[in-house]
Amino acid sequence: MLSGAVSVHSLDDQGEEVELARFQPGAFFGELALIDAEPRSATGVVVEDSDLFRLDRAAFLGLLDRAHPMLKDLLAGLSAKIRNNNVQYFELRLQKERLRAQAEIDRHRxxxxxxxxxxxxxxxxxxxxxxxxxxxxxxxxxxxxxxxxxxxxxxxxxxxxxxxxxxxxxxxxxxxxxxxxxxxxxxxxVTGRKEQVDFGGLTEEAVGLYRLKAQQSRLRLEVIDELGEAGRTWEGFPGHYTQVILNLLTNIDRYAYPDGQGGAVKVTVAQENSPRKAPRFRVVVEDFGRGIPEKDLPKVFDAFFTTGRAIGGTGLGLAIAHNLVTSALQGTICIASEPGEGTRVVMRLPKIVEDEPAEEAPRLNERPC
Ligand SMILES: Nc1ncnc2c1ncn2[C@@H]1O[C@H](COP(=O)(O)OP(=O)(O)OP(=O)(O)O)[C@@H](O)[C@H]1O
Ligand SMILES: [Mg+2]
Known part of the structure; x- marks a missing residue:
């Protein structure tokens, strides 16, 4: 890797992605697959603009040959061993992560x-x-x-x-x-009517409902529509989605930029196409304000968790958003924050909300959030 960042994921047996590692410039990955020509057991996703130096197997082996003929066999053996150890290690980790996710869902429910x-x-x-x-x-x-x-x-x-x-x-x-x-x-x-809508337009409308309030508190709301021309239609519950967006914007107003100081808010909608999953929309709502202390971050989706009881907070906004997204809209929601830098909420929503969803599998917190 010459620059940027790459996140490496693997799938657990429920088909959910779990981040295994994150690589920075100077790192390398995929070398096991080059050595033993086996399919890769994990997938790398570029999460920031990155420059990668890609080497194909023939060139790689050619280099090794010239270096030393025995090296190839040696490395193949080594890789088999490492791979085996890795598999065991990751299986254990996935199992733990799954149990944790299930416990969290049960607790919320x-x-x-x-x-x-x-x-x-x-x-x-x-x-x-x-x-x-x-x-x-x-x-x-x-x-x-x-x-x-x-x-x-x-x-x-x-x-x-x-x-x-x-x-x-x-x-x-x-x-x-x-x-x-x-x-x-x-x-x-929670009841709502399922409709077919342009997802970009709906997002613009939902954010639009907050514009008047935003003017008073000097929030600069920006909607960035990266959906492109095709596949913009969402078959879902516009009312629920609007409620989630409003809850997030209210929080930014109240906590990210308190006392009417104002600041920037970006809402980005994009396509998320993965070969293994039905196409989804990705919505990112981010601010560049005060951020959430690390100790609070795991609790913000809990009902009644609030740091703003004195200013009228009940601690229900994010709990309701979590509930609507993961149940009614059949998607996922996660939050990342850096104190002093801002907060980012990422939602992934299937383009069609099913009438009778399959038995709910624990949805692991997806990365990158
Ligand atoms: N954008 C943000 N920036 C900083 N802190 C945030 C942000 N969003 C949420 N929080 C923190 O998460 C807590 C929980 O948010 P939540 O929306 O669930 O409750 P609330 O806003 O306090 O109350 P309610 O939404 O019921 O009025 C907040 O009290 C606040 O500490
Ligand atoms: Mg709130």
Missing amino acids: SISQMVAGVAHEINTPLGIVNNAASLITEMITPKAIPALAKDARAEAVLTDLHDAATLIQNNIVRAGQLIEAFKNLSVRN
Whole structure:
């Protein structure tokens, strides 16, 4: 490698990619395949603009021949051994990674279901409280109080009662909004209509919904459409996708560039074609702001994890986004961040959302994120 970066992946038995290594300039790879002419067991993907010096097998062996005839056999033996060791090592790693991914999915799912279940249960008593409070505010209106009260003291008590009931009602509205958000954590409660749309146009529209707010907080929103002419159609749930984009933009506004300082936001959509997978769209939402501390990064998709409770954060935005992307949209989502440099969320969405998806396999965190 002369310049750039290459990420090497292998597939696990679920067909999911796992990053095995990342190479920098000066490194070399693929030498085992040159030596023993066996197919490569992993795939290299260029993740930054790179210059590679590529050597074919004949030239490589020619060089070795001239260096020493025995070298070839020696290296072939060596490579078989290394390959064998590598296979065992990677199998173990894949197994571990799979278990971890499955445990994470289970954890997300059980928390989400619990929260959605509680929200559902609370809805009824809350409705009753709401009715009772509105009964009071309707009966004891400021206008009616003088007629109802026998004396000044009774009038003061009735006024306080009216104010208290109004306070209850206002907070029930807030509780109702929270309950709606909680319910969104469970896919069973999320409904939407499947449509065929131009994916680039949809992204532009979704980001467009935030433009007014962005002006106030001086966010510079840029949508980069790298989809090209063909294969731009998405058969999915525009409402869910829009919700995810809005949740991400709200976070950038609130956390990446706090206090209305403003900054750049890039939303890039592109095709992702892999010979082993159905064609997908890749969406990257990135900011160049404050970033997320390393210790927080593994928790940001958890329901109720927030660093902004004091400024009105509930910790549901990313949990809902994760839920919508991985369940309703059958895709993957991952996050990368460097404190002080910014944050990047990468989503991969199949071009057609299936009506009845195959039994959900654990989706490993794909790399590069
Ligand atoms: N772009 C970002 N830059 C820096 N920190 C971020 C960014 N996006 C998310 N975070 C961090 O991740 C946490 C979780 O985000 P999430 O959207 O789930 O919750 P929230 O925004 O705090 O609350 P809610 O979305 O429910 O209003 C945030 O509290 C914040 O610490
Ligand atoms: Mg949020």
